[in-house]
Amino acid sequence: MSVQEYFSLVVTDYTLRTITLGTAILGIVCGMLGSFAVLRKQSLLGDAISHAALPGIVIAFLISGAKNSNMLLIGALVSGLVGTFWISGIVKKTHLKSDTALGLILSLFFGFGMLLLTFVQKMPNAQQAGLDKYLFGQAATLVESDVWLMAIVMGVSLLVLLLFWKEFKVQHFDPDYSKSLGFNTRFLDVIMTTLIVLAIVIGLQTVGVVLMSAMLLAPAAAARQWTNNLGIMIFLAAVFGALSGIFGTAISATSNNLSTGPLIVLVAAVFVVISFVFSPGRGLLFREIRHWKNRNDLQLHKTLHFMYEIAKTHEDISHPHKVKILNNFQGYTRNSLKNLEDREYITVDGAMWSLTQKGYNKAMNLYNQQENSYD
Known part of the structure; x- marks a missing residue:
């Protein structure tokens, strides 16, 4: 199937339409929220959260006894939030810096998750689990309910950004000035972190634990090269993310034995390289x-x-x-x-x-x- 045939089938074929919509919405959400992670210089946060979600997925399966996507996502959300707030607690309560805390939580949670995953694979219903798909993602398993969930997260994220736009903007560029204005910076941090965790959790099924951080950061890193305006950066990051999802899915659908998740990340990496080279303000050229x-x-x-x-x-x-x-x-x-x-x-x-x-x-x-x- 050629790329032209693929785009003609997107409208009529349920599976292709679902996967394309899902990856495009995921790219938009990751682009919007990843912009704030990049500006806060927390590039490793996405990597830590995605790896921290793995034990939650496995524990949710052990509790439910079945591969229920909603239960697994709830488990990933809880585990991701726990890992995130542990990182924050380590930074505040100890003399360790954020990068050390991120690396510590990443390795600890991912190691625990892999241990649980090995245990599950030896169980009688291991074939039913299929939890290893969450490591690198499997976009073909997306169904309409997953796309609706992604759309809801996108809508909620957009609504929150619009409601707290001034507060987020001031906090990310001048935290001290934000405190002097009386903004509740702790509350704003919790909101933004929760949204980032949500974005990562809904993307695990598509891109996987290992590659999800790249999906969160690559569109934002590419957009940052083109502008100094926060609003324009978020818009460009959302566009780059959506295009990465669409073209990555198209290449995967028109080729044999090529996984969708890695291709989406590779397309996003192409946008990063193009931006690093050809952007007028910061481009190498x-x-x-x-x-x-x-x-x-x-x-x-x-x-x-x-x-x-x-x-x-x-x-x-x-x-x-x-x-x-x-x-x-x-x-x-x-x-x-x-x-x-x-x-x-x-x-x-x-x-x-x-x-x-x-x-x-x-x-x-x-x-x-x-x-x-x-x-």
Whole structure:
């Protein structure tokens, strides 16, 4: 099946429509909430929460005795919240930093979850469990009720962001100022953390424990390269997340033996790479272009200053001079002479050059700036 056939079947085929809608909504939710995790410099938080959810999934199965998706998600939610607040408690009650607490809880909960998973696989109903699918996700198991749950979480997240937009914005950019305004920062932290845990939990079935943190952070990291405006960043992150879900699902559906979750993450990684390279403000390509332009301008200014030192020895600044006199200047090139002429700083007549009034004024400004910098 080609990609074109896939998109034509999305409207009519129940399974494809469900998976595509589910992954797109998941991408939107992760993009919106992941933006705040990136801005709070808590990139490892998503990784810790997703791994902390694993023992909750297994314990929920052991309690219920059946693979009920709602029960498993509740177990993941409880376990994820416990792990998250343990991280917060460790940071506040001990001298350990947040990255140490995140790594500690991540390894502890994931190790405990893998131990429980090994125990479950030896049980008589192990085949019914299929809990190993939560490690890397299996989007094909999504049903309409899962999509509705994702849509509800997306709606709740959007509503909360709109209601507390000012508070979240101030808190994430200036926590101390937020406290001085009387905002309940503890309450805001709990709300945001709970929403992030919810986003991770609903994505475990699709992307899996191992890759869920990438789904949370990649769209936000890509969006951060394009703007300094929080609202625009959240919008772009949601778009990147949705497109990652749609195209990752499309590639998986049109190929054989390619898992949907890893492909979604890889597509999100492509958006990150493109953003890191081509974004106008922070992209590597435009940074190199600006560096080259600044270096070229600096070379031109040095050459112009050298010409100014020669021209000011005459009463008439337009007095012509031989081009070969510029050979005494180490930075002189034919290209720099052509660029100065194009900018109308000098005029060239055969083997002679002369400074224009515009070039003289520019050189005077550069000379004054240099003098002021020495002062």
